[in-house]
Amino acid sequence: PDTIPRTRGLALPQGISKPAFLSAISSLRAILGGENVEINDGELKNGWYMEHPNTHDMMPILSSEEFVASAVVYPGSVSEVQTITQWANQHLIPISPISLGRNLGYGGSAPRVRGSVTIDLGRRMNKILDINAEDFTCLVEPGVTFYALYEEIQRRGLGDKLWIDCPDLGGGSVVGNTLDRGVGYTPYGDHWAMHAGLEVVLPQGEVVRTGMGALPGNNTWQSFPYGFGPVSDGIFSQSNFGIVTKMGMTLMPNPGGYESFMYTFQNESDLAPLIEIIRPLRISNILENVAQLRHGLQTISVKGLPRTTYYSGSGPIPESIIHEELKKTPTGDCTWVYYGMTYGPPHIRKYKTDIIDAEFHKIPGCRKIDPSTLPTDEYFWSRDKIAAGEPDLEELLWTNWVPNGCHIAFSPVSPIRGTDASKLYELAKNRHAEAGIDLMPAFCVGLREMHLIVEIVFDGKDEGMKKRAEKCLRDMIDDAAALGYGEYRTHLALMDQVASTYSWNDNALMKLNEKLKDALDPNGILAPGRCGIWPKRYRGRGWEM
Amino acid sequence: PDTIPRTRGLALPQGISKPAFLSAISSLRAILGGENVEINDGELKNGWYMEHPNTHDMMPILSSEEFVASAVVYPGSVSEVQTITQWANQHLIPISPISLGRNLGYGGSAPRVRGSVTIDLGRRMNKILDINAEDFTCLVEPGVTFYALYEEIQRRGLGDKLWIDCPDLGGGSVVGNTLDRGVGYTPYGDHWAMHAGLEVVLPQGEVVRTGMGALPGNNTWQSFPYGFGPVSDGIFSQSNFGIVTKMGMTLMPNPGGYESFMYTFQNESDLAPLIEIIRPLRISNILENVAQLRHGLQTISVKGLPRTTYYSGSGPIPESIIHEELKKTPTGDCTWVYYGMTYGPPHIRKYKTDIIDAEFHKIPGCRKIDPSTLPTDEYFWSRDKIAAGEPDLEELLWTNWVPNGCHIAFSPVSPIRGTDASKLYELAKNRHAEAGIDLMPAFCVGLREMHLIVEIVFDGKDEGMKKRAEKCLRDMIDDAAALGYGEYRTHLALMDQVASTYSWNDNALMKLNEKLKDALDPNGILAPGRCGIWPKRYRGRGWEM
Ligand SMILES: Cc1cc2nc3c(=O)[nH]c(=O)nc-3n(C[C@H](O)[C@H](O)[C@H](O)COP(=O)(O)OP(=O)(O)OC[C@H]3O[C@@H](n4cnc5c(N)ncnc54)[C@H](O)[C@@H]3O)c2cc1C
Ligand SMILES: Cc1cc2nc3c(=O)[nH]c(=O)nc-3n(C[C@H](O)[C@H](O)[C@H](O)COP(=O)(O)OP(=O)(O)OC[C@H]3O[C@@H](n4cnc5c(N)ncnc54)[C@H](O)[C@@H]3O)c2cc1C
Structure with a gap:
């Protein structure tokens, strides 16, 4: 596995000298046992999803040494977690909890503040x-x-x-x-x-x-x-x-039966009318799950081959190539693919699938793909498993799209409306074109809203591409906010920016959050900066990014 | 409408002299307009549901003058609400917001702290x-x-x-x-x-x-x-x-169709097996609404006639009379009545009602009542309206059960399990027998839990009955807590007791609530004591009841 070169040394918590830190760590070791407290002074190994590091963000969009822990501790009980918080209050050392630390695309296992002590809860508290x-x-x-x-x-x-x-x-x-x-x-x-x-x-x-x-x-x-x-x-x-x-x-x-379905739509411009069709079906639960409407490029990328298989020019992969490649797949040529599932015994499912079929076919060129024509390794079957509550990992494959494949997400919330879908899609398309990055949007339709999920896949070793990806993201966040869209969740590096878009009435909500934070955490030891919430000791001292 | 005799005079906020109070009120009048600030120094009229008072609890379980406001204000805008809070902070006068104040059974429009200024938001902010x-x-x-x-x-x-x-x-x-x-x-x-x-x-x-x-x-x-x-x-x-x-x-x-249904069950002991049947049907949404399983006595009381129509002895109405009376109704003899509704087009409803019918009939003596046999003024049709989202008032009728009919609720939460239903039912039955009060339990089945709602109907002018009702309630709350059941909501008079049952880990949750309260309301002006949460200025000074 790849390693990150260490140029900044041990990531000490700000304002704590190395001897003070080491002595604090020794006292923690004495309580938790030496094997449950690890100083993070070795190599920063990146690993992969199944062997992910708990010391840093393995998909860094900023400097690789920004989001790095000083140490990792492994509590084995609730009372040990209590002990750790008391220790942190005593030494004023920031602590940052993770459960598994597989929050890839949003910062992985990393703390927001460099030098925090990561509390890896998952290792021992996993019953x-x-x-x-x-x-x-x-x-x-x-x-x-x-x-x-x-x-x-x-x-x-x-x-x-x-x-x-x-x-x-x-x-x-x-x-x-x-x-x-x-x-x-x-x-x-x-x-x-x-x-x-x-x-x-x-x-x-x-x-x-x-x-x-x-x-x-x-x-x-x-x-x-x-x-x-x-x-x-x-x-x-x-x-x-x-x-x-x-x-x-x-x-x-168990709903007593289930059935996956998949529809393709030919034109980019089918997006708006299709979303209008989806809304009432989704709100009335004819469409029953958080379905995905994906761009055809994802059907290609999730095969797990690098983009150079298809295109080696610079800038976003041309649409003509996407269509050519899709023609070769069982999915066939299209721009959008809808993956859904219906639940219940056969006649109940038929009631719903009949309505869905009639409605979707109002879009000219709409095609229902017969699952029995699809090979067993087709991505459709991964969606089929997941929509039936069976865990899977196939989704990882699109991270192979570029070398050293990292990704980071743009996830704005919008109503389930054609005009909104189009605005967000255009915005993402323009910013991706500017940045020269392939756009892979998926609309995840909730009940009354949808999350657009755009995963930017970038080469973690290509500093130029990282810069472009970051700019693309920050621009999209600002563009979206100007149109009234906000992110539902974000990466550590973008939390301050995203939080600042929720600014109604002179940032009243953030002021409330800060009041609660100060009441609950007067020493500001717990995950400072997470979701843009800075405790008093950090506020107004330039920690925002 | 009945009035409450005033023996304690104007309900001044504790620690505020009358002149200081009147001067504070004048300054509020100057800002909001005289017509929007009323001192509550007139008669305390009780009214009825549609003309309910906003100055006090019209269904007092304690002294009628306990939960009484000093004044009522009518803000017309958000900024006027802000002004009122600032005024309250300045004068350290407790304020208590209501929307409509029809929270009957839980304290109506009254403040928890006598002498609070009620903010009646509903009067002018009703768009x-x-x-x-x-x-x-x-x-x-x-x-x-x-x-x-x-x-x-x-x-x-x-x-x-x-x-x-x-x-x-x-x-x-x-x-x-x-x-x-x-x-x-x-x-x-x-x-x-x-x-x-x-x-x-x-x-x-x-x-x-x-x-x-x-x-x-x-x-x-x-x-x-x-x-x-x-x-x-x-x-x-x-x-x-x-x-x-x-x-x-x-x-x-609109679900595209709906259909009410009603089943009766003969024996008291049918409760446990019936609840066991309901649970999986409810969790899998075959039973789709928060249905009610009511005791037969409610079928009688909701006709709106006083209990003396049926029985004039003391102590709970004998079961034999309940059965005799039920025989005369379209419902027929029974102990339990289930009211439910199924939604969707006819064939979808049939799928569900067939399952429900087969399952319910596993209880010997179960009868499905054909709605077409029921007269139009039968209570069933009120449930039918409500389960289809049409507001109604018929439920009020059971407050006629005793003269000066007041009521107060005992509403514990339990799993949807036969053993739990039986335990709660027994507990309520024993305490009602002790108190000589008629028991009218309804199980409201949520998704994974049910609320038992027991409304004690009492004569608001019968001090002896009020005492018995209060004791009955307090005993039921304690009995339930000892068995692991807690109330989902309660009357002003019982909030401290109920809150104190949520005491895990040395009242850790209440301590958290108090921390939040002190952070948000350092002067303790907003609805002190509501849900058992006392601000710092009041805490530990004997306000609990
Ligand atoms: C290819 C791909 C596809 C993905 N698809 C999805 C998807 O469909 N849906 C989705 O939701 N996500 C998706 N993700 C994102 C992510 O992988 C998952 O959300 C993952 O479950 C989060 O990681 P985790 O459960 O290990 O959480 P962690 O990393 O352990 O936790 C996430 C964050 O929550 C906080 N936290 C965690 N535990 C605690 C605790 N005990 N106390 C206090 N705070 C805590 C911390 O701030 C932590 O950083 C995807 C990622 C990839 C790479
Ligand atoms: C016969 C009968 C049957 C009933 N059946 C039901 C039932 O089926 N389901 C049910 O839920 N209830 C039921 N109730 C109880 C009650 O009547 C209703 O819940 C009613 O809607 C509550 O009154 P309200 O809406 O006027 O609320 P209010 O009385 O205006 O508010 C209730 C409380 O909420 C707080 N509050 C209100 N507005 C605000 C605000 N804007 N800001 C901050 N805090 C506020 C206050 O503490 C207030 O006391 C029943 C009552 C009776 C008499």
Whole structure:
């Protein structure tokens, strides 16, 4: 695996001398055991998805040494997590929790502040604490991956009864993905909405259980998400207000059958009318899952071959080549591909697929692809697995598009409307053309909104391309904000910029976030800067980027 | 309408002299206009549901003069709400916001702290700001009732397209009901889950918009509930952290048909096996709405006649009489009645009703009541309307059960399990028998949990009965907590007790709530004590009850 050259030495937390840091680390070692505290002073190895580093962002868009931890600690229990927060408060050392650290495209396992101590919760706290086949719920620790949960359900012989929902890659953690408000592709795709109950260690070390978890002896922590009084779960997602040590998740009952479908649309300009057709179908649940409408180029890139297989010129790959290549695939020539799934017994599915078919065919040139004509290694079958709650990894293949394939995401939210889809698509297209980067957009249609997900694939060793990719992203964020679109989630490097677009009434929401941050974390030790929220000790001192 | 005798005089805020109070009120009058600030020094009239008072709890379980406001103010704009909070901070006068103040059973329009100034938002801030028939959303001010929203949708000719969801009584406000996490009876019954976007005036006067509302020029405030960074909406429900001035709500698309159904079950002991049958049907959405499983006594009481029509002895009405009376009704003899609705076109409904019918008939003696045999004034038709999103008022009728009919609710949350249903039912039955009060339980089945709703109907002028009702409630809360059940919502008088049952880890959740409260409301002016959350100025000074 590739390594990152170290030019800046050990990433010490700002304002802490090396001896003070080493002595603080020794005292932590004394409590947690030497094997559970690692100073990050060796090589910075990049690895790959399955062997990802927990010390830095393996897909750096800025300087490779920017988002780097000083040390990594492995707590084995809630009380050890409490101990770590107390230690951090005592030494004023920033700490940054990850569950698995596979948040690729958004910063991976890296801390926002160079020199933070990463708390790798997943390594030792990875138990499935409960799977309840009556209530269709589970309770997991941070280290439980979608794969692990899926496999445990099968192992217990409950696979016929309980489904999980997973994102496109199954190696992430249920907890980390949900806290970053990730999405999956069954009807349970809105992970945040589907969670029920958190256990959180607050920045000063207190442990809280939310919802019914606060009632001793309860048996509804995972079945009723609210409890009594304020619902505080939300403030622990996309924030730096606490460290989640347990999370409840609801599980989907086996719907009694399912069926994937795939439609292609010929013209770029089909986008707007198609989105108009999708909206009412999606809101009324005729389209039942967070389906993907992808650009044809993704059908090519997800085959896993480098772009040079198809084109070696500079600038974005010409449309004519995309169409030529698509003609050779089972998908056939097209501009857009819709992947969906319908659920339930056959006659219920038929009711829905008949409506969908009639509606989609209102777009001239629309083609339904018969799955039985597709080879078993076709990407369609990966989507089929995922939409049925079975984890997969095939989505990784498009990172091969350029050498040293890294990626970073632009993910604005918009209504499910033709005009909005067109505006966002045009905006992305123009900025990609300027930057000379291939555009691979996918519209992920939620219930009343859609996320446009544009993954910029870049060569992690090509400094010029990194600069262009960063500029392209920052321009798209600004362009989108000017039109009223905001990102639902973002990479560490872009958090300040994205947060600053949510500026209504003189940044009132950020001021509220800062008030909460200062109340909960007066010493500012927990993940400073995450999602643009800086604690008092850092605020106004030039940390924003 | 009945009046409450005044023995304690004007309810001054604690620690404020009468002259200081009057002078503060004059200064508020000078800003808001004299007609928008009323001192509450006249008669305390009780009125009825449609002409409810905004000055006190018209259904007092404690002393009638406990939950009484010193004055009522009527802001006409967000900036006037800001002004009021600033005024309150200046004079250290507690303020207590209501939207409509029809929170009957939970304290009505009353403040928790006697002498608070009630902010009646609904009177002047009652506009429907948006109804979006493409996204199926709306944006409303606090004074918009379920009736008003429903009627405006019809007026715009959108009734065929957009459904609302309403609680059993349609005269409450969308905002107030949702903030108290109320429930309704279509598939959109979980109002909190269905809202999207808040505008909130914080206790110190700043205005915040949550979610996408924080992005200037956005068009997704009502279609994507999360935005970027922490989701703060939850902390403004069942709390005293802010005053909500606008709220977004999603609307249900017309499902293309619907059909109410009603089943009766003969024996008390059918409860447990029936609940076991309901659980998997509900979680898999074969049972699609928050249905109600009601005790037969409610079928009698909701006819609106006083209990003396049927029984004039003391103690709970004997079971034999309930059965005798039921025999005379179209419902027929039974112990439990299930009201549900199925949605969609006929063949889709049939798929579901066939399953439901087969499953329910596993209970010996189960009877499906044919709606065509029911007279038009039968309560069934009220449930039919409500489950189809049409507001109604018929539910009020059971308050006639005793003279001066008041009521107060016991609403614990439990899993959808037979054993839990039985335990809660037994507990309520025993405590009602002890108190000599008729038990009218309804199980409202959510998705993975159910709320048992027991409304104690009491005579507001019978001090002995009030004492018995209060004791019965407090005993049930303690009994339930000992078994692991907690209330989802409660009356002002019981908030401290209920909050204290959510005590895990040395009241860690309440300590978190207090930390947030102190950060947002350092002077403790906003609704002190609501949901058991006391600000620093009040804490530990004997305010709890
Ligand atoms: C090819 C590809 C496809 C992808 N497709 C999807 C997709 O379909 N949907 C999707 O949602 N994502 C997708 N991703 C992004 C990402 O891989 C997943 O979201 C992944 O699940 C996140 O990583 P993780 O679960 O290991 O979370 P982590 O990296 O462990 O956590 C993410 C962040 O959440 C916070 N956090 C984590 N745990 C805690 C905790 N216990 N307490 C407090 N804060 C915590 C931290 O800030 C952390 O950085 C994709 C990525 C790639 C490379
Ligand atoms: C017969 C009967 C049947 C009922 N059935 C149901 C039912 O099926 N489902 C159900 O949910 N309820 C039910 N209720 C209870 C109650 O009537 C409704 O919930 C009603 O909608 C609440 O009153 P409201 O909307 O006027 O809210 P309000 O009384 O205006 O608000 C409730 C509380 O929320 C807070 N609040 C309100 N507005 C704001 C604001 N803008 N900012 C900050 N805080 C605010 C205040 O603390 C206030 O006291 C029933 C009551 C009766 C009498």
